[in-house]
Amino acid sequence: MIPIMAWRNIWRSKTRSLVVIGAISVGIWAALSLTGFATGMMKSYVNNAVQNIVSHIQVHQPEFLDEYEVKYNIPDALAVEQAIRAEPGIKAVSVRSVAGGMVSSSQGARGVRIKGVIPEEEARVNALDENVVEGEYLSDKGRNPILVSGDLAQKLNVKVRSKVVLNFQDRGGSITAAAFRIVGIFDTGNNPFDLSHVFVRRSDLNNLLIPATDSSLTADALTHEIAIMVEDIRNVDTIANKLGAEFPGLKVQTYREISPDLELYEGQIKNVSLIYLTVILLALVFGIINTMLMAVLERIKELGMLMAIGMNKLRVFSMIVLESILLGLVAIPVGLFLGYITIDYVGKNGIDMSIYAQSLENYGMSPIIYFELDPGVYLQVAVGVFLTAVLASIYPALKAIRLKPVEALRTI
Amino acid sequence: MKVITTKGVVKIYNPDKIPVKALDGVDLEIKEGEFTAIVGPSGSGKTTLLNVIGGLDRPDEGDVEVGGHDIDAMSDNKLIDFRKEHIGFVFQAYNLIPVLTARENVEFVMLLQNRPKKERRERAEELLRAVGLEDKMDKRPSELSGGQQQRVAVARALAPKPDFILADEPTANLDSKSTANLLDIMARLNEEEKITFIFSTHDQRVIDRARRVVTLVDGKVATDEVRG
Structure with a gap:
């Protein structure tokens, strides 16, 4: 009551x-x-x-992360890549070569990280193709194509079909330079990232990174970064731990470790x-x-x-x-x-x-x-x-x- | 036989400022089965005496024993339990629980005694019939007249089968017809069921019906008259 x-x-x-x-x-x-x-x-x-920039898991040679020096590539990259692809629960894998350098036009120059990617693989990992707002995505066609962001294009005062020059150190430590033609402008929606990254074909970049005198490495074996997307984000830690155990000499990081802000x-x-x-x-x-x-x-x-x-x-x-x-x-x-x-x-x-x-x-x-x-x-x-x-x-x-x-x- | 005994009861209000002696040495004995009116002018201490007997208030001096229980020795919570089991109250302004129906009001005290639901319901209905409210059982207090509300209050006071029923000016707000009706019911319950009623009142109609009249003046018993 x-x-x-x-x-x-x-x-x-x-x-x-x-x-x-x-x-x-x-x-x-x-x-x-x-x-x-x-x-x-x-x-x-x-x-x-995660989708545009870091992906779920990245694999590097541990020293590479200190200074991003091109000599610290992933040893036996082809074998590692194959082993990763064979793991269950993995949706997409993109192998990249990475170099720190400078992009310059007649109007200016900026420090950038140059990512050498296999276009179709990269598209599966981070939807880079969908972020192209002008021109075209990277393809097999043409010589030395490059994607730059709209923000960077504005700073350099360049547009699609303009030529830019990339300067960077090769694996031998010599400064090397090459001309690239802009085939497309991308926009990930993240300005700081857009301003500091350009994308080229991995084969083009690797040819420039491996000096003619270096016969220890072929162009398709030079990899600095393996980016992985898993099928279910909740399994990220499990898969990362498993890969870490499988490749004790490599640094396997989840998006949380790569970008602590996330x-x-x-x-x-x-x-x-x-x-x-x-x-x-x-x-x-x-x-x-x-x-x-x-x-x-x-x-x-x-x-x-x-x-x-x-x-x-x-x-x-x-x-x-x-x-x-x-x-x-x-x-x-x-x-x-x-x-x-x-x-x-x-x-x-x-x-x-x-x-x-x-x-x-x-x-x-x-x-x-x-x-x-x-x-x-x-x-x-x-x-x-x-x-x-x-x-x-x-x-x-x-x-x-x-x-x-x-x-x-x-x-x- | 259960008895209420007061010995030299003194109650002082406002002891720190301007002390008022509401009760000034009251000696009284009331036995089970009585139909007693405590009368006297306003401020003579009628209500205070009832409150002290009923365990609502504690005397400053003297002893109060109700059915063998020493009221002064009880904690506040014990007093609440004591009142629940031994005393039925009927207040001046029909203090019913406004959100409960007549039947629920009567059942409520038995609920406080943890009686089973069936027993509560049957007794509530029996008591409401006894006070002539069989057709008003599911009405809330706001739907009842003053006289009907007081009859519910009497039924509620009876519900826990108390030793004594204390009624503080129960007819103060009632018209003649309701007063006569209420008094008839109480007198009948007293005669047939041997229920003890103690009223405080200055209503002549109530005094006329009482079988014992205790008159208080300035907190003292002035006269104590037992009628046939």
Whole structure:
């Protein structure tokens, strides 16, 4: 009967209860939507970075990572490559040669990392072909084709079919230079990356990297970097560990190790939702305290009567806490539902942030944000609100049980 | 036989500021089965005496024993349990639980005693029939008249089978017809069921029906008259 009393009590002041239920629901909705937005934004950053830049797993010769010196190529690269391709759970593999150097036009010069790729393999790993916004993707046709980004093209004042010169050290340590013709302009949406990378055919780059006097290596065996995409991102660590064990002389890194910022961002998603939730719950605490305190103060006489006829303090306390919990239990499903439909809708249709696209792209994010939410957050929010309702009712409930029945009964 | 005994009971309000002696050495003995009115002018200490007897308030001096229980020795929580088991209250303004129906109000005290549901329901219905409210069982207090609410309060006070029923000016807000009706019911319960009623009142209609009248003046027993 006490639950029935508590339930009927909250509807004695309909407007007041509806206002606080509304406040809790909107709070839940806001917490879910904000978290969904933050998660969507960060996932967009991570996905962009993974798909366009770092891929899931990269394999290098350990020393190569210190200075990116071309002499530290992967030994026995062909065998390693074959072994990796034979691993289950791997979607695509791209073998690259990499050189640090300078790209120059008649208008200027920039330091860049030159990536020698096998065009069709690279396209499978990082969708570079889809990021070509002007001209064509790399192919077997022509001599020394190169892809530069729109940002870099602007800095160098070049366009498709313009000629640029690449300067870099070969494996023998001599400076070498060659002219390349721009066949296409790419745009990954990540400005810092775009400005510092150019793509050429691996065969072209390797021919320049291996000096004529060096017979220890053939052009198709010079590999500095093996980029891997796995079928299911959740298996990244398992596969990376397995490869690491298989090739103890090589450095096998997941995207989190290659770009620690990605790991930070992924971890941040959880913190962000907690921060939003905490701020919103803090505001709700005061709203609920206020409501419950009013509910107690306006029926002092009734509470006195209940204690006079034998309702003990524990039961009075429980009744007040239960009233607060019931307010929460009405509000929680409403808020969760509102949050769910918002996240579902924006998750499918996205929210267009193109007015801020330039600044978003500077951070490597897409202009359209799709809300996304880890299902665990719903539970987290529901539990958080429930505990808040309990917590917020403690003070009013204490106030109620401190009443002296004789004095309370005398209250008008 | 259960007895209420007060010996030299003193109750002082506002002891720090302007002390008011609400009770000033009350010696009284009330036995099971009585139909007693405690009367006196406003401020004579009627309500205070009932509160002290009922364990709602503690005396500053003196002893109160109710059915062999020493009220002064009990903790607050013990007092609540004591009231629940031994005392039925009927208050002046129909203090019913507004969100419960008449039947639920009567059942509520038995729920506090952890009685089984079937027993609660049957007794509540039996008591509401006894006070003539068989057709109002599912009405909430706001749907009942003042007299009907007081009859529910009487049924509720009876529900836990208490030793004594204390009624603080139970007719203060009732018209003559409702007052007569309520008094009839209480007198009948007293005679047929041997229920003990102790009222505080200054309503002549109640005083006329009482079988013992204790008059308080300035917190002291002035007269104590037992009628046929």
